[in-house]
Amino acid sequence: MKRYWCEQAVVQGGTGPGAGPTGPTVAERVEIEAEDGRITRITPSVDASPGAHLLPGVVFPAAANAHSHAFHRILRGRTHHNRGDFWVWREHMYRSAAELTPEAYEQLATAVFTEMVVAGFSSVAEFHYVHHQPGGKPYAEPHAMELALARAAAAAGIRLTLLDTLYLAGGIGMPLSPEQARFGDRDVHAWLDRLASLRTHIAGTFPPGMVSVGAALHSVRGVPEADLAVVADQLPHDLPLHIHLSEQPAENAACLAAHGLTPTGLLARHGLLSPRLSAVHCTHLTAEDIDLLGNAGATVVMCPTTEADLADGIGPARALSDAGASIALGTDQHAVIDPWIEMRALEYGERLGSGERGRFSPEELLHAATEGAVRSMATPVAPEALRVGAVCDLVAVAAGSARTAGSKPQQLPLSATTADVTSVVINGELVASDGVHHRLGAPGSLLTAALKNFS
Incomplete structure (x- = not known):
C-alpha cells in the first residue's frame, strides 16, 4: 500500500460512505491510500501517517494527453526561419520522419514521454503512422517502430494508447508521395491484419493498464472512401478510433469536391x-x-498550442461541448508540453474568437485535461477529481510560486504552468519531483542527447 499526504487536494465532493457526487471540491490535509495502482481511501482533515509521501501544494488528478506525434518534438524551435510558413514546417517534418529508425525513435520517444511525465501527464494517445522503413519496406520485425514506442512509454512510466494509423493516400484521389511511403500499408486489409498482430504482441508483452493499442485513420485525405466502409465494417468495436478532422479549409474543400460532403x-x-x-x-x-459530432457523443481533441503554431485557427470548442461532444486536450506536435498551458489556451482561444470571457470554467478545463479523454484511451484515465476506485495518477502544483501565488486552488488551470509541478504519481508510484524523473533524470538532458540523431 502507498500513502500520500496532500496539503490540499481536488477531490470528488462527499468522500464518506454513501455520499453522492457533488462535483470537485478542494479539501485540506488529505491522505490518499492506494493499492495496485488504484485509490482505496481518501481521508481529509488528518495529519500525515508515518511513512506517507508528502505532496506539498495542491494535488490534482494527472492529465491525459489525447493527441501526440512524438517525433514532431524534433521540430520545436526549428521551423520559424524565413517567417516559418507552412511549407518550411512541412519540409522539416518530412525530413525528420525520414530520419527515424527504431533505435533513434525509442531514444527520442523516451525523452518526449519523460517530458510529458514531469509536466503532469500520466497518459498519452500516440497517433503513430511511421510504420515501415523509408521506401515502405517492412522491417524484419514488422512492429519494430511500434514496439520502440511501447518500450519508451514503459521506461518513462506513462500510460500509452498506441494508435496504429491507417494512411493509404497522399490526398483524395492521390497516391502516397515518396516521403509518405513508409507510412502506408499495402491496403486496408493488410493494415487490419497488422493491427490485429500488433494487439496480440503488445498484450503479451506489456501490462494492459500501462500499454494498449487503439486505431486511427489519418484523415479523409489519407483514407479513400471505399476503405472507410471496410473500417466501419471490420474494425473491432472495442478499440478507440481517432482521426484528424477538418483541420484546414483545404481539406474541407477537397472533400466537398470529391464527395459532396464535409469530412x-x-x-x-x-x-x-x-x-x-x-x-x-x-x-x-x-x-x-x-x-453530427455532438449527437454522436464523439470526443473532440483540441490541441490549442499546435493549432496556434500551425495557424490552423480557433476551433468551435464551446459550441461542440454545448452540442454534446466531449472535449479533450492534446499536445500534437509538442510546440509546448504543458497541460496547464493547453487548458488556458483553450479558454483564451474561445475568448479571442468570441470577444467574451468565461467560455469554459476552470472545472470544465480540468475535465477536458483529464476525464474528457476517457473514451480516447485504451488505458485508464484519471477523473477530473480524485475519488476512491480511480487510478492513483496525481500531480502536485506549488501554490506559492511567482505564477501561482494568490490563485484560488481551483483556478490554478488559469495560472499554473509545468514549472510549478512539484510531484507526479502514476499508477500509485511517485515517478517525478521538481522537474526530474526519478529513474531517467532531467528530460532536457535526455532530449539533448536524442535530438543529436536528427538534422
Missing part, C-alpha cells in the same frame, strides 16, 4: 460517428458538422 458528413455516411470516435482539431466545422 464529418463523410464519416457519418459510413457510420463512423459514435462515442468511441475521437476527432482531432475540428477547427473548420459547419453548424451541421457540430450537430
Whole structure:
C-alpha cells in the first residue's frame, strides 16, 4: 500500500460512505491510500501517517494527453526561419520522419514521454503512422517502430494508447508521395491484419493498464472512401478510433469536391460517428458538422498550442461541448508540453474568437485535461477529481510560486504552468519531483542527447 499526504487536494465532493457526487471540491490535509495502482481511501482533515509521501501544494488528478506525434518534438524551435510558413514546417517534418529508425525513435520517444511525465501527464494517445522503413519496406520485425514506442512509454512510466494509423493516400484521389511511403500499408486489409498482430504482441508483452493499442485513420485525405466502409465494417468495436478532422479549409474543400460532403458528413455516411470516435482539431466545422459530432457523443481533441503554431485557427470548442461532444486536450506536435498551458489556451482561444470571457470554467478545463479523454484511451484515465476506485495518477502544483501565488486552488488551470509541478504519481508510484524523473533524470538532458540523431 502507498500513502500520500496532500496539503490540499481536488477531490470528488462527499468522500464518506454513501455520499453522492457533488462535483470537485478542494479539501485540506488529505491522505490518499492506494493499492495496485488504484485509490482505496481518501481521508481529509488528518495529519500525515508515518511513512506517507508528502505532496506539498495542491494535488490534482494527472492529465491525459489525447493527441501526440512524438517525433514532431524534433521540430520545436526549428521551423520559424524565413517567417516559418507552412511549407518550411512541412519540409522539416518530412525530413525528420525520414530520419527515424527504431533505435533513434525509442531514444527520442523516451525523452518526449519523460517530458510529458514531469509536466503532469500520466497518459498519452500516440497517433503513430511511421510504420515501415523509408521506401515502405517492412522491417524484419514488422512492429519494430511500434514496439520502440511501447518500450519508451514503459521506461518513462506513462500510460500509452498506441494508435496504429491507417494512411493509404497522399490526398483524395492521390497516391502516397515518396516521403509518405513508409507510412502506408499495402491496403486496408493488410493494415487490419497488422493491427490485429500488433494487439496480440503488445498484450503479451506489456501490462494492459500501462500499454494498449487503439486505431486511427489519418484523415479523409489519407483514407479513400471505399476503405472507410471496410473500417466501419471490420474494425473491432472495442478499440478507440481517432482521426484528424477538418483541420484546414483545404481539406474541407477537397472533400466537398470529391464527395459532396464535409469530412464529418463523410464519416457519418459510413457510420463512423459514435462515442468511441475521437476527432482531432475540428477547427473548420459547419453548424451541421457540430450537430453530427455532438449527437454522436464523439470526443473532440483540441490541441490549442499546435493549432496556434500551425495557424490552423480557433476551433468551435464551446459550441461542440454545448452540442454534446466531449472535449479533450492534446499536445500534437509538442510546440509546448504543458497541460496547464493547453487548458488556458483553450479558454483564451474561445475568448479571442468570441470577444467574451468565461467560455469554459476552470472545472470544465480540468475535465477536458483529464476525464474528457476517457473514451480516447485504451488505458485508464484519471477523473477530473480524485475519488476512491480511480487510478492513483496525481500531480502536485506549488501554490506559492511567482505564477501561482494568490490563485484560488481551483483556478490554478488559469495560472499554473509545468514549472510549478512539484510531484507526479502514476499508477500509485511517485515517478517525478521538481522537474526530474526519478529513474531517467532531467528530460532536457535526455532530449539533448536524442535530438543529436536528427538534422
